[in-house]
Amino acid sequence: xxxxxxxxxxxxxxxxxxAAARLRLLQEGARxxxxxxxxxxxxxxxxxxxxxxxxxxxxxxxxxxAVGGYGRGELSPxxxxxxxxxxxxxxPGAVATLADRIWYPVWDxxxxxxxxxxxxxxARKTAAEDLKVQLGLLDARHIAGDLGLTAGxxxxxxxxxxxxxxKRLPELQELxxxxxxxxxxxxxxxxxxxxxxxxxxxxxxxxxAVAASWLADAxxxxxxxxxxxxxxxxxxxxxxxxxxxDRLALQExxxxxxxLGLLDAxxxxxxxxxxxxxxxxxSDVTWRxxxxxxxxxxxxxxxxxxxxxxxxxxxxxxxxxGVVEQxxxxxxARAARPDRDAVLPLRAAAAAAQAGLPLSxxxxxxxxxxxxxLPTPWPAEAREQLVTLLGSGQSTIEVWEALEAEGLxxxxxxxxxxxxxxxxxxxxxxxxxxxxxxxxxxxASEFTRRVHRPDLLLxxxxxxxxxxxxxxxxxxxxxxxxKDVAARIGFDRDDVAVLATLVRHHLLLVDTATRRDLExxxxxxxxxxxxxxxxxxxxxxxxxxxxxxxxxxxAWSSWRGSLVADLVKRVAAVLAGDAPEEPEAAAPTxxxxxxxxxxxxxxxxxxxxxxxxxxxxxxxxxxxxDPEPLGVxxxxxxxxxxxxxxxxxxxxxxxxxxxRTAELSTLDLPDGVEGSVLLLNWRVxxxxxxxxxxxxxxxxxxxxxxxxxxxxxxxAERDAAYPRRRGVVAxxxxxxxxxxxxxxxxxxxxxxxxxxxxxxxxxxxLEDAGVRMRSAxxxxxxxxxxxxxxxxxxxxxxxxxGEAASVARKLEETLRG
Numbered sequence: 001x002x003x004x005x006x007x008x009x010x011x012x013x014x015x016x017x018x019a020a021a022r023l024r025l026l027q028e029g030a031r032x033x034x035x036x037x038x039x040x041x042x043x044x045x046x047x048x049x050x051x052x053x054x055x056x057x058x059x060x061x062x063x064x065x066a067v068g069g070y071g072r073g074e075l076s077p078x079x080x081x082x083x084x085x086x087x088x089x090x091x092p093g094a095v096a097t098l099a100d101r102i103w104y105p106v107w108d109x110x111x112x113x114x115x116x117x118x119x120x121x122x123a124r125k126t127a128a129e130d131l132k133v134q135l136g137l138l139d140a141r142h143i144a145g146d147l148g149l150t151a152g153x154x155x156x157x158x159x160x161x162x163x164x165x166x167k168r169l170p171e172l173q174e175l176x177x178x179x180x181x182x183x184x185x186x187x188x189x190x191x192x193x194x195x196x197x198x199x200x201x202x203x204x205x206x207x208x209a210v211a212a213s214w215l216a217d218a219x220x221x222x223x224x225x226x227x228x229x230x231x232x233x234x235x236x237x238x239x240x241x242x243x244x245x246d247r248l249a250l251q252e253x254x255x256x257x258x259x260l261g262l263l264d265a266x267x268x269x270x271x272x273x274x275x276x277x278x279x280x281x282x283s284d285v286t287w288r289x290x291x292x293x294x295x296x297x298x299x300x301x302x303x304x305x306x307x308x309x310x311x312x313x314x315x316x317x318x319x320x321x322g323v324v325e326q327x328x329x330x331x332x333a334r335a336a337r338p339d340r341d342a343v344l345p346l347r348a349a350a351a352a353a354q355a356g357l358p359l360s361x362x363x364x365x366x367x368x369x370x371x372x373x374l375p376t377p378w379p380a381e382a383r384e385q386l387v388t389l390l391g392s393g394q395s396t397i398e399v400w401e402a403l404e405a406e407g408l409x410x411x412x413x414x415x416x417x418x419x420x421x422x423x424x425x426x427x428x429x430x431x432x433x434x435x436x437x438x439x440x441x442x443x444a445s446e447f448t449r450r451v452h453r454p455d456l457l458l459x460x461x462x463x464x465x466x467x468x469x470x471x472x473x474x475x476x477x478x479x480x481x482x483k484d485v486a487a488r489i490g491f492d493r494d495d496v497a498v499l500a501t502l503v504r505h506h507l508l509l510v511d512t513a514t515r516r517d518l519e520x521x522x523x524x525x526x527x528x529x530x531x532x533x534x535x536x537x538x539x540x541x542x543x544x545x546x547x548x549x550x551x552x553x554x555a556w557s558s559w560r561g562s563l564v565a566d567l568v569k570r571v572a573a574v575l576a577g578d579a580p581e582e583p584e585a586a587a588p589t590x591x592x593x594x595x596x597x598x599x600x601x602x603x604x605x606x607x608x609x610x611x612x613x614x615x616x617x618x619x620x621x622x623x624x625x626d627p628e629p630l631g632v633x634x635x636x637x638x639x640x641x642x643x644x645x646x647x648x649x650x651x652x653x654x655x656x657x658x659x660r661t662a663e664l665s666t667l668d669l670p671d672g673v674e675g676s677v678l679l680l681n682w683r684v685x686x687x688x689x690x691x692x693x694x695x696x697x698x699x700x701x702x703x704x705x706x707x708x709x710x711x712x713x714x715x716a717e718r719d720a721a722y723p724r725r726r727g728v729v730a731x732x733x734x735x736x737x738x739x740x741x742x743x744x745x746x747x748x749x750x751x752x753x754x755x756x757x758x759x760x761x762x763x764x765x766l767e768d769a770g771v772r773m774r775s776a777x778x779x780x781x782x783x784x785x786x787x788x789x790x791x792x793x794x795x796x797x798x799x800x801x802g803e804a805a806s807v808a809r810k811l812e813e814t815l816r817g
Contacts (some may be wrong), residue, residue: 018047018377020108026077026239033232040075041066045143048083051102061088062543063145066154068114071139080242082136086149089119095475110615112244118234120153122161131171134161135209143239146709158212164296165213173287176206182786184277188431190269190423193236195246201230205281216289218282219361226228233272238258248272266423273421273432281405284398284456285361292327293461321688338370340411343384345371345408346385352399353392354783359402368406377490384660386489387782390441390458391448393729400438418469430552433468439550440464440543447542448784449734449751455781456495457539459486460502467503479504490747496555498536502543505530509544513563526566528574537575537781549810588667588679595637596667596677605701607636609694632691634684636701640666645773646763647704648680650711654700654718655692657684662759662778682778687756712764715757730783733815735808737801738788745790746775746799748808752815754785769807771799 025031025039045066049792052064068082069075085102087095099117106113120127127134137157139323142150161168180198187199195201203228207218234246236259241252248256253265262268322344323335338344345367352359389396403409410417419433431439443479444461448454463485467478482503486496508530516523531537544564547558588596591608599606610633634652638644645664652659662682669677703709733752750762759778766773771791778787791807793799799807 006437018043024679029761032235034074034228035490037074037076037231037235039068040077044070044075044081048102049144051105052098054101055098057094059087059091059094060148061090061149061520062086062095062098063147063149064102064143065150066135066141066143067139069139071136071141073141074231076231077238078112078242079238080114080244081106082114083116083143084137084140085115085117086123086145086153087117087119088146088149103413116355119642120156121147123153124156126166127157130734131168132470134168135205138209138212154540161209162213165215166297169210169213169215169290170294172206173290174285176203176283185280187273187280187421188435190273190425191247191249192276193247194230194237194272197276199280199283201227201234201246203279203505204230207279207282207286210286210290215293216286218286220548222278223282226278229271229275230279232260233268237604266425269423270421273423277401277405277421281401284358284401288329288358292329296327318688318793319355320347321686323351325355325357326360326569329363330355330357331360331363332366338367339372342372342374343382343385343532345403345412346382346389349399349403350385350388350783352453353395354390356395359399359499361402364402364408371408374412376488378488380490383490384780384782387455387458389782390462391445391454391782393445394442396442396445397435397438404434413485415466415469415485419466422469424468428552428554431550433465436550437462437465440546443546443549444542446731447546449731450542452786453495453498453781454784454786456491456498456502457542457546459489459491460499460539460543463499464503464506464543464547475504475507498539499657501530501532501536504726505540505544506547509559509564509567510548511541514560518563518567524567524570524574528571531571531575531722534572534575537568537571541565541766548586575651592635592637592679592681593670594668595635596669596679597673598671599637599639599672599677600675603639605636605638605698605705607634607694607698607701609691609697611636616699632684634680634682636682638678638680638705639668640678641705643705643763643767644678644680645776646760646767647701647711648682649701649759649763650715650757651697651704651709652682652684653760654714655712656687656689656756657691658687658754658756658780659684659778660780662776664773664776664778666701666774694785711760715760719769733812735809735812735815737804742780742790742798744798745792746771746804748789748791748804748811750785750789750811750815752785752787754780754783758785758815759787761814762787762789762811765811766807769808769810770794772796 007691021043022040025036025043028036031039048064052059063086065071065084065086066082067084069079070082083102085095085099095117099115103113105661108651116123117128123133123137127137134157137153138156138161140150140157158605169313176198179196179202183193183197183200185199186192186197190195193200204223207223211217233248233256233313236256237245237248237252240259250265253268257263257265316326316331316333318324318333319330322341324331324333330348332338332344332348336344345364348359348363348367349436378386380788389399392399400409404416404420410420416434419437422433424431424433424436429436440461443460444457448457451457460482463478463482465478466481466485467474467476469710470477470481479500483496483500486499491499494719508527508756512523512527518524531540541564545556545561548560553614593607595606638650649659660683662680664678664680667677667679669675700709704711730753735751736749738747738749748766752758766789772794774790774792776787776789778785780786791799793803798804
């Protein structure tokens, strides 16, 4: 049946003809989606126009208007008819008769009707008092009657909306937030409300309203398609259930999928989640822009008065190389070149997450459009920036979503595509697979002080369920994928093996603890054999808890935690017998020996700076280029004296140098050379800008050692010059004594959030405690500092247990203060 035939039925048969034509239209298999919704709206328009004109006299000064979804021409099979009978107030009796002539036939057919009868003044007054009415009128569309009356109302309502936008938009944002709190996020719900949940059709309508205000606009790419997909699903839901419902219940998902020609219910949910994610991201970006514009409008008059007119220049504060903060967002520096800097997306993301700031939409799109692919394996900086991003806590989520919205995540990690928006039909899980992996990383960031290798913990958290995108046991599949991803990221062979073990056995501890007899020695031995080492066991314990906490409230409890802890304790006891012997110290290199002799001869510090690079990678996809910078190797030889560690660390902090790794040791001099020399072998990198000259570093180090350079004052002065950013709330520093770690010294372990001056504070606190530094092993893994200090008393023997505990406690208090 053609569209003409359908409309002819309406003309011939009145209401009954409309019902028959409507039924035939909904049963047409060839027509669905936007064409069917549009045709249904047009069919309904014709019918209502006939009802409007059916009286003996044509009413004057009256018009019939569709609002809301019907006003947009988007009628789903069971949609309400939202109608306004607009009149000029000249003949209320005639208007009442006309209203009855329209409303009753609609009710007689069992159609849901939302109706009102108002003058233009009454409509504007009601809209000013009720935000939902005003939103509906923004989509007002003329059906029948006085076209001038309708046009006048539309013009007035739009003008009111734009004039009142600074007041109404915050109200609309609050309405959206309240609805999201009640209904949850569409992209994660197993039985979502397609209309009311966050990322649903209501939010799409809100974005249209923001655009109509001319105050801000939503990112348009993909938004119309996402909205269309949700409307298509709602159409299919109405047809399969025969009800006006927006909730996609579990028992109806297979039928809805079949109606849409999809493979199964999981495919359906994934499409729904993808659409919701687009709308949610567009909402975040749009409301952020609304807030920025409103703040700018509030501040601008005061700034103009202070500056004497003219447009104020937005402040730009550097965050990292090529990355700055502007107007509460992270944007690219003017000199940034995405086409020449493959690490820029990760560096920008890590800087944004650490600062607790959103990534600018323009910055993400610019990087997505122009950044060159990372080489394989990744350069060290890219790996470190990924770890920093993953370890930034809750702010990781928003930044990760921004990268994913523009396809940057799957470009860097192609295996991510299989888990993206993948539903988990398990009552315990509250997230899709991809969001669960990010949530696990967020939880794991709280446990970075519990492990020696927080970088491996965070990457394992990101990858532990990566196998869920493949058939079979996801742990087995995940182990294979994790090996490939870890090698591509640039981990060495030993670290790749650890990550593969963590992914393969990420369920081992909780499954064994809750399902096996821990008193059976065979149970504990089997876990020990699977884990293999104390370090891997430590990581697996933290990953187990992070995974469970990220799954949902039903997945973890104090009882489960105690069982797992008991198992870990038993397995650790088995593994302790296989602990390797303490390695012997490596012999000094010729350069180190030369520097040491020069330090003794001059009586002061001697240093050398040497750039470290990785060889260029060449492949068909990635042409050969310049070597990737790893940082700068800084070697310092200093005659043995108190205060060396805080002096060196303080000078580096003053010069804005980030310490990546550091080794401090006492060097045995050749026969015939008297004296003792401390050797520091560090890898450093400039936070931004270029490195200082070696001569300037040495001069400041001399001053720091003789006490003429006030490092603490310089650092405090610099901190005071820059206002504190909101940033992430890092877990507190943790200091512990590693018992039985060395026969020759007491080992004090420090795990803390990396920050300028951290190593200076640690060194000064240890000096104040009166202990001697035998050696130090400092490393920065992402945003985490993992340091071990081998100390003795004044006689060169390990500290007594009580004294060691006191030193550790005071150091922890210093770092937390």
